[in-house]
Amino acid sequence: MDARTIPIAPLLPAAVATSPRVKDAAFEYLTTRKDELIGWARKFSLFPYPFVTACCAMEFMAVSASPYDTDRFGAALPRFSPRQADLLMVVGTVTHKQAPVLLKVWEQMCEPKWVMAFGVCASSGGFYQNYAALQGIDKIIPVDVYVPGCPPRPEMVIDGIMQLQDKIAHSRHPVITDTF
Amino acid sequence: MDTLPSFPNPVRSIFEAIRDDSVIVNIGPSHPATHGTVQIIAELDGERVLRTDVHCGYLHRGFEKECEDHTWHNLIPYVDRLNYVSALVNDFAYCDAVEQLMGLEITPRCRYLRTLLSEYSRVVDHLTCVAAGLMEMGAMTAFLYLVMVRDFMYEHLAALTGARVTYSYGRIGGLARDLPDGWLVRLEEILVQYEEFVGRVHALVDRNRIFIDRLRDVGTITTADALSLGVTGPILRSTGVPRDLRKDTPYLAYAELDFDIPVGIKGDNYDRYFVRMREMDESVYMIRQLAQMLPGGPINVDDRRCTFPEKTLVYSQIESLINHFKLVMDGPSVPPGEIYCAHEAPNGELGFYLVSTGGGTPYKVHVRSPSFVHMGAASRMLDGGQLADIVPTFGSINMIGGECDR
Amino acid sequence: MAAASDLEALRRELVPAAGPATLSHGSFVFVLAPRELVPTVRRLRDEFGFDLLLDVTAVDWPGAVLRFEVVHHLYSTAHKVRVRLKTRVAADDPTVDSLGALYGSAAFMERECHDMYGIGFRGNFDLRPILLYEGFVGHPLRKDYPKQREQPLVPYRD
Numbered sequence: 001m002d003a004r005t006i007p008i009a010p011l012l013p014a015a016v017a018t019s020p021r022v023k024d025a026a027f028e029y030l031t032t033r034k035d036e037l038i039g040w041a042r043k044f045s046l047f048p049y050p051f052v053t054a055c056c057a058m059e060f061m062a063v064s065a066s067p068y069d070t071d072r073f074g075a076a077l078p079r080f081s082p083r084q085a086d087l088l089m090v091v092g093t094v095t096h097k098q099a100p101v102l103l104k105v106w107e108q109m110c111e112p113k114w115v116m117a118f119g120v121c122a123s124s125g126g127f128y129q130n131y132a133a134l135q136g137i138d139k140i141i142p143v144d145v146y147v148p149g150c151p152p153r154p155e156m157v158i159d160g161i162m163q164l165q166d167k168i169a170h171s172r173h174p175v176i177t178d179t180f
Numbered sequence: 181m182d183t184l185p186s187f188p189n190p191v192r193s194i195f196e197a198i199r200d201d202s203v204i205v206n207i208g209p210s211h212p213a214t215h216g217t218v219q220i221i222a223e224l225d226g227e228r229v230l231r232t233d234v235h236c237g238y239l240h241r242g243f244e245k246e247c248e249d250h251t252w253h254n255l256i257p258y259v260d261r262l263n264y265v266s267a268l269v270n271d272f273a274y275c276d277a278v279e280q281l282m283g284l285e286i287t288p289r290c291r292y293l294r295t296l297l298s299e300y301s302r303v304v305d306h307l308t309c310v311a312a313g314l315m316e317m318g319a320m321t322a323f324l325y326l327v328m329v330r331d332f333m334y335e336h337l338a339a340l341t342g343a344r345v346t347y348s349y350g351r352i353g354g355l356a357r358d359l360p361d362g363w364l365v366r367l368e369e370i371l372v373q374y375e376e377f378v379g380r381v382h383a384l385v386d387r388n389r390i391f392i393d394r395l396r397d398v399g400t401i402t403t404a405d406a407l408s409l410g411v412t413g414p415i416l417r418s419t420g421v422p423r424d425l426r427k428d429t430p431y432l433a434y435a436e437l438d439f440d441i442p443v444g445i446k447g448d449n450y451d452r453y454f455v456r457m458r459e460m461d462e463s464v465y466m467i468r469q470l471a472q473m474l475p476g477g478p479i480n481v482d483d484r485r486c487t488f489p490e491k492t493l494v495y496s497q498i499e500s501l502i503n504h505f506k507l508v509m510d511g512p513s514v515p516p517g518e519i520y521c522a523h524e525a526p527n528g529e530l531g532f533y534l535v536s537t538g539g540g541t542p543y544k545v546h547v548r549s550p551s552f553v554h555m556g557a558a559s560r561m562l563d564g565g566q567l568a569d570i571v572p573t574f575g576s577i578n579m580i581g582g583e584c585d586r
Numbered sequence: 587m588a589a590a591s592d593l594e595a596l597r598r599e600l601v602p603a604a605g606p607a608t609l610s611h612g613s614f615v616f617v618l619a620p621r622e623l624v625p626t627v628r629r630l631r632d633e634f635g636f637d638l639l640l641d642v643t644a645v646d647w648p649g650a651v652l653r654f655e656v657v658h659h660l661y662s663t664a665h666k667v668r669v670r671l672k673t674r675v676a677a678d679d680p681t682v683d684s685l686g687a688l689y690g691s692a693a694f695m696e697r698e699c700h701d702m703y704g705i706g707f708r709g710n711f712d713l714r715p716i717l718l719y720e721g722f723v724g725h726p727l728r729k730d731y732p733k734q735r736e737q738p739l740v741p742y743r744d
Contacts, residue, residue, distance in 0.1 A: 191714075244727055408691070409691050531641060531659070535645055544645050546641070552695075
């Protein structure tokens with residue numbers, strides 16, 4: 001036998017290597033690595049849809065500009081078409097009049113999508129406990145990260161983005177099939 | 181899905197297409213250039229706008245209903261969030277209205293400091309308006325310069341009030357606290373930085389061919405139309421009328437200051453841009469005068485009806501304890517009556533109509549909001565223009581959702 | 587603050603048509619009957635130079651016979667004088683005349699007053715909801731509307 005073809009002994013006996021438990025473990029390892037890679041790519045290339053309504057818009061503008069720049073986190077480029085965005089940042093109070101619009105925008109976004117409730121009005125209605133304001137956007141759409149504050153300091157928003165990035169990094173990303 | 185999900189439509193459009201070849205297009209309410217939440221239903225003939233139907237109210241948060249449930253003091257954070265870009269002006273206009281109703285006279289130091297901070301807020305508002313307007317036309321650099329100066333001002337105000345954007349700093353009878361050490365020194369540094377950055381923006385934009393072509397003779401409104409439609413503030417001044425409440429019916433310390441009222445020539449977008457830029461320069465000049473003139477003395481008027489007693493007294497004397505308790509639980513007792521008090525906000529005439537039936541909670545608070553009235557005038561400025569002109573015209577109107585919809 | 591002479595001239599000229607007049611913190615206040623509203627405003631605009639209609643609002647006095655008090659604020663930019671006009675209407679027919687023919691700003695402000703209080707404005711044919719939305723039942727700023735009665739348009743998630 002020549003030097004280039006070196007027989008490699010199988011790591012595991014054949015009976016064990018083809019058993020279902022081992023095949024699942026190998027599959028899981030592959031899936032985890034794939035999820036880490038895709039999670040890394042997705043978390044550093046967030047395209048926010050700034051659904052801006054109220055005062056929190058001022059802090060959104062501040063966090064997008066210097067010195068608090070969201071571009072450092074990959075989340076700089078806003079996409080004002082829901083089809084092209086993956087992070088719905090609901091910035092400011094959502095009223096009952098605005099709620100159908102919010103739901104429509106969220107439904108138009110394609111998977112994967114995440115929602116950030118920016119500000120205490122989006123998280124829980126803020127101090128507008130009356131007939132007009134929706135008491136938190138999680139009444140109509142699922143929320144991934146809540147950033148309270150009235151309005152939140154830019155550092156809090158960046159903390160929220162980083163926590164969302166951790167969440168994205170540690171979640172599953174099925175790309176080829178429903179599970180893989 | 182077999183059927184598309186149906187969403188209820190919160191508004192009803194007033195028109196159908198009048199011609200076979202015109203298209204009805206919906207702009208907003210979730211749109212980058214509608215400054216939050218305004219919906220413009222436009223009928224277009226190609227790129228030309230035939231008619232527009234402006235729908236606001238997407239940020240109606242029930243401010244006036246909240247007012248009937250809270251004490252006069254508790255409303256100050258709500259009032260901040262009306263024109264949230266220049267929050268201090270709202271604070272001081274509201275406190276001024278309540279103080280007049282109570283018959284209080286604020287201390288000289290408070291008067292000058294309120295004037296200084298009102299002008300500071302005016303600079304912040306115009307910076308935001310111009311920055312957003314320029315960004316929407318594509319001038320990102322100018323946006324970043326102006327927002328950087330604005331950020332210095334936010335941090336500076338946070339050193340004074342504790343918050344960057346909405347401060348709750350005004351109090352009935354005075355202010356929350358006095359200036360910290362070194363605040364005025366930092367103020368001068370920021371004003372020098374402001375001049376440098378605004379100088380750069382002028383250099384980039386003022387004589388830029390694209391900028392002039394996009395803004396000159398676009399969104400024009402005549403003086404007669406403006407007055408009939410209730411327009412005040414920089415939009416009215418851009419038509420050539422030097423009407424400004426700070427000069428016409430002076431309040432706070434404006435009668436003692438030396439300043440000019442910039443006016444435009446034609447009432448178009450370019451004039452509004454320039455009126456705002458010049459107003460910022462005038463405000464900076466006023467701030468410098470006020471920083472020199474600031475007298476010493478107490479910040480709050482010494483009146484038991486509205487000023488909280490010192491904490492050391494609250495913990496040691498029973499009368500102060502009761503006074504503090506009553507002020508917190510019942511609110512300052514305002515005699516029955518009504519008042520309409522107007523200040524010159526950066527957008528125009530901001531008026532508070534207060535109705536009191538005695539006691540610590542208002543009977544009615546109504547805000548005369550300049551942005552709301554300007555939304556009524558918006559159609560006049562948008563009709564007949566191009567679709568692409570809707571964005572800069574709307575930006576130059578400076579509609580602030582919190583104030584428009586309350 | 588307005589000069590005393592301007593207000594006296596106004597009081598002398600308008601008092602025969604309008605009701606009692608008072609001075610309230612710098613604004614001159616007239617209480618009018620509903621039918622006097624449009625003629626008085628026309629005279630104020632044409633003869634006395636009140637070129638800005640600042641505000642249209644209402645106050646709800648639930649115990650009174652004439653429940654709603656409709657309040658108009660006007661301003662003269664030339665003379666720097668403010669005027670407040672108050673009119674009372676009953677709850678079963680809360681309607682006043684619209685000032686849309688005199689001032690363009692009346693359109694939006696009357697829509698808001700209708701939204702919040704249910705005041706009808708004769709002559710304003712566009713009283714669609716402006717701050718509220720289609721399908722909202724009731725008028726929130728009336729004293730008998732509970733503050734926290736929400737009318738959601740979108741069903742809540744479980």
